[in-house]
Amino acid sequence: MPNESMTKPIVTIVQHIREKQRAFPTATGDLSWILSGIALATRIIQSYVRRAGIADVLGEVGTTNVQGELVQKLDIVANETILRCLGYRDIVGIMVSEEDDEPTIVKSPTGQGKYIVLFDPLDGSSNIDVNVSIGTIFSVLRCRDDLPESEGATPHCLQPGVKQVAAGYVVYGSSTVLAYTTGNGVHMFTLDPSFGAFVLHTENIRMPDQGKMYSVNEAYLDSFPSGVQDYLAWAKTPESGGYGLRYIGSLVSDFHRTLLKGGVFMYPPTAKNPDGKLRLLYEANPLSFIAEQAGGAATDFKQRVLERQPDSLHARTPLLMGSKSEVERVMGFMN
Ligand code: AHG
Ligand code: MN
Ligand code: MN
16 A cells, blocks of 8 residues: 555645645736746755765855855855846846845846845855755845836835745755745745655644744843843743753754744844844845744834835844744743
């Protein structure tokens, strides 16, 4: 008797998004075309990640990027792979990368290029050389239709997270997992390396509403806001019922665990990063969209991340996200 995996339908990302989009008469299949470009790029990136030590993609390039961070070889490989896989797709007008100072205009935003793809090509770069899970994060916006050509690309990109039409991430972990949302639930796929396709395994993921787990780099405890310090002190007392701490140091992996197991992830303001370290457009916004679509919450310790108006391409934001009741609990300590 064949087991269930031999009888369950094989649904790839393009099929899935097309099925989901059928419910929207105005859907044009554009998003499935963009998602298939991202799926292609991340299949190529994971092939380098799995061979990093022998594909000569470990270590630093010797330069620093616009973030002031040392660029890893794999950052560049991932960045160039995404640009090459998406740049050719006629509906992509602008691409924004953590690794590039300025947006890349691939098609005129007032012409064919209707969409903007914003991405962190390789998240968790400090973990590459020690073989710890890393990932790719992406966000999709529509170009604005109220801007003259003369305005250039950046004003099209500075839209709040509520304007996203799609978002997702890929975790290059013990397996390669892709999660995406177009505002119609969060759906998760695993790459089947035997034939190189992402195959659907869970639709409409729900983030557990509770979670006795917090994820934060407590090395910066002294410079956290006092409300965060009070929450972390409370979590260590018997009255809290006992919490666990998990911190991988790759946002995408810490988020993926929080999405599946519940709890809370925090990158608060610190002395070194008074506006937080994580970038709004291609880290916080896409993961906040996913968190909310899964029934969780995401704030900047004051307001919904998705309502934050970006003032620059690489703007940073404090980030508090996870199970709704846990985020509310931290916010309670903040107030
Ligand atoms: P990136 O590698 O894209 O620069 O992102 C690294 C980020 C994020 O992945 C992670 O949550 C955070 O840096 C870890 O920062 P600390 O080492 O300061 O904890
Ligand atoms: Mn990152
Ligand atoms: Mn990165």
